[in-house]
Amino acid sequence: MSIINCPSCNERISSQAMLCLHCGFKRGDVSEDELKEYRRRELREHIYRLKMASYGVLSLFLVAFAWYWKETQGFQYRSTMGPYLLLAMGAAAYLVIRLYLFKAKSALRRLAERSGFF
Numbered sequence: 001m002s003i004i005n006c007p008s009c010n011e012r013i014s015s016q017a018m019l020c021l022h023c024g025f026k027r028g029d030v031s032e033d034e035l036k037e038y039r040r041r042e043l044r045e046h047i048y049r050l051k052m053a054s055y056g057v058l059s060l061f062l063v064a065f066a067w068y069w070k071e072t073q074g075f076q077y078r079s080t081m082g083p084y085l086l087l088a089m090g091a092a093a094y095l096v097i098r099l100y101l102f103k104a105k106s107a108l109r110r111l112a113e114r115s116g117f118f
């Protein structure tokens with residue numbers, strides 16, 4: 001018997017338990033390997049979505065810069081607050097995305113390390 005992570009809520013449960021005590025996820029007769037594969041796929045999709053979101057934020061930076069450029073007419077005049085606000089929002093969103101990306105990647109790494117021991 002070993003401890004695995006619930007594919008639904010990621011809490012630790014016994015590999016023998018057919019039902020997660022934390023979220024009620026029914027494992028049925030799914031094997032441990034299938035569960036790991038499920039979790040791995042889920043994490044990969046999550047990472048993919050986060051990467052797409054970070055590209056979205058990067059294009060937001062470009063828009064903010066273009067707006068700034070237009071307002072200042074090539075750095076000659078002062079800009080309104082608009083471009084700065086957009087830039088600040090983009091930076092905050094980017095940091096949050098990076099944080100989630102870091103968490104998802106280390107979860108995936110832990111999953112890979114655990115698989116190695118079996």
Ligand SMILES: [Zn+2]
Pocket residue numbers: 006007008009010011020021022023024025
């Ligand atoms: Zn669960």
